Amino acid sequence: MxxxxxxxxxxxxxxxxxxxxxxxxxxxxxxxxxxxxxxxxxxxxxxxxxxxxxxxxxxxxxxxxxxxxxxxxMDAAERDATLINEALKKATPDYKVIIEIACTRNSEELLAIKRSYQSLYKHCLEEDVASQTIGDVRK
The missing domain is CATH 1.10.220.10 (Annexin)
Incomplete structure (x- = not known):
């Protein structure tokens, strides 16, 4: 040591x-x-x-x-997974948080976020985002 x-x-x-x-x-x-x-x-x-x-x-x-x-x-992936979950739980989901994370992370970071989300919430990140989004944001 x-x-x-x-x-x-x-x-x-x-x-x-x-x-x-x-x-x-x-x-x-x-x-x-x-x-x-x-x-x-x-x-x-x-x-x-x-x-x-x-x-x-x-x-x-x-x-x-x-x-x-x-x-x-938290480590970065865990923090981002938590922020996305918090954004999705709001009465009106906070799409700005989700978009900012999705657009500013590289593919390795996004994969780490998906894994952290699955580990923390026992749900698929993509499915949760898809179920909580509508219209242009969903595309």
Missing amino acids: SIADSNLRLRTSNVPIGFGTDETALISILANRNEAQRKLVRLAYKEIHHQDLIEQLKSELSGNFERAISHWT
Whole structure:
């Protein structure tokens, strides 16, 4: 285990989640890491605490802050799959979100999003999008 790995494990074991969550410390831990490092934080948290970091964050935080921190902690494909699902669940689906993701991701990223969506929601992404869209957007 490298010094960096040891430091990450130490900081992850002290992620301030629980009664009186220290939001400033949480932001500091996540903000100073790139996506790969945040993934390691999430994996280390699960190994140490036997709980998924995102699920724990959702139970301790609320509102836009919870949503932002949760999305920030996810890998890109998982985040995009979640955003698409949230867009489809609205009373009037938010097609702008779906179009932005579909038009700005390459084929490998889209495949990863489809796999994440299937894993998270046990549904086919294309079928869910097709069932929730009509008219020109569906084309």
